[in-house]
Amino acid sequence: MVDLHCHIVPGVDDGAPDIETSLSMIRQAKSIGVTAILTTPHILAHPAERATHEEHKRAFARLLDAQRSSDVADIELRLSGEVRVTGDSMRIIDDRAFTYAEEGKYILLELPSQEVPPYFSQTLFEFRLRGITPIVAHPERNLAVITHPQHAIDFVRQGAHLQLTTSSINGELGPTIEAASMAMLQAGIVSFIASDAHNLTMRSFLGWERTREALDLNFGADAKHLFSRLSASNPAAVLNGVPLDLVEIESDREDAFLESFSTQAGLKQEKRKRFFFF
Numbered sequence: 696m697v698d699l700h701c702h703i704v705p706g707v708d709d710g711a712p713d714i715e716t717s718l719s720m721i722r723q724a725k726s727i728g729v730t731a732i733l734t735t736p737h738i739l740a741h742p743a744e745r746a747t748h749e750e751h752k753r754a755f756a757r758l759l760d761a762q763r764s765s766d767v768a769d770i771e772l773r774l775s776g777e778v779r780v781t782g783d784s785m786r787i788i789d790d791r792a793f794t795y796a797e798e799g800k801y802i803l804l805e806l807p808s809q810e811v812p813p814y815f816s817q818t819l820f821e822f823r824l825r826g827i828t829p830i831v832a833h834p835e836r837n838l839a840v841i842t843h844p845q846h847a848i849d850f851v852r853q854g855a856h857l858q859l860t861t862s863s864i865n866g867e868l869g870p871t872i873e874a875a876s877m878a879m880l881q882a883g884i885v886s887f888i889a890s891d892a893h894n895l896t897m898r899s900f901l902g903w904e905r906t907r908e909a910l911d912l913n914f915g916a917d918a919k920h921l922f923s924r925l926s927a928s929n930p931a932a933v934l935n936g937v938p939l940d941l942v943e944i945e946s947d948r949e950d951a952f953l954e955s956f957s958t959q960a961g962l963k964q965e966k967r968k969r970f971f972f973f
């Protein structure tokens with residue numbers, strides 16, 4: 696597996712606080728089959744955050760030093776960022792520092808949790824225009840996407856790829872987010888799964904294991920291939936800076952998606968209510 700969204704750079708955000716924790720997190724990732732990690736500390740889409748990126752680079756260099764003489768030296772590590780879109784996003788579109796491994800091929804964009812800002816589609820367009828493929832981080836956790844799932848279709852039509860979080864798929868973030876994740880997976884509009892690991896316990900790399908089980912339950916014979924594509928071959932393309940095909944969605948699939956989305960969300964709500972009353 697290749698994990699393209701997690702927070703293991705020591706002491707720079709709400710992820711690993713120190714190098715020991717970073718190494719323990721890498722060890723945990725290795726134990727469940729992760730072979731490469733693209734680590735993505737939080738950063739804002741603003742030119743002033745160039746300095747924050749330099750800070751991330753220094754902390755990442757210290758981690759690489761420590762990793763070299765450790766028992767996880769064989770895990771490939773690259774530095775990137777989880778770029779929170781802002782009204783200033785247009786001002787960083789020509790700065791490769793915000794893209795995966797500074798290669799100018801892919802960028803991980805995080806929406807505000809409650810909304811899809813009106814400038815977002817223009818932001819996606821501008822990145823695509825420059826040959827940078829946008830990856831939308833965990834759209835299934837965005838309130839506006841959950842209430843208006845058409846947004847997810849729009850992102851894909853605008854040339855973005857969608858990344859779901861392991862703990863969304865395996866139900867750890869609640870039934871609504873789980874239902875949204877399953878609907879997106881069934882519609883075939885998801886390109887990546889990633890851990891978004893922040894620590895060794897509640898938000899850890901171990902979420903991968905339970906996600907594999909959730910896919911087995913929901914996708915039967917197709918689960919293995921789906922898991923392999925979203926956890927290994929597609930993220931390997933980002934790791935290697937190789938282009939991925941655009942995700943195509945036909946209009947009848949779009950209708951089925953919107954319908955299954957609301958049906959699943961409704962069923963989960965119902966289940967939760969029944970559970971609550973018993």
Ligand SMILES: [Fe+2]
Pocket residue numbers: 700701702777891
């Ligand atoms: Fe994250």
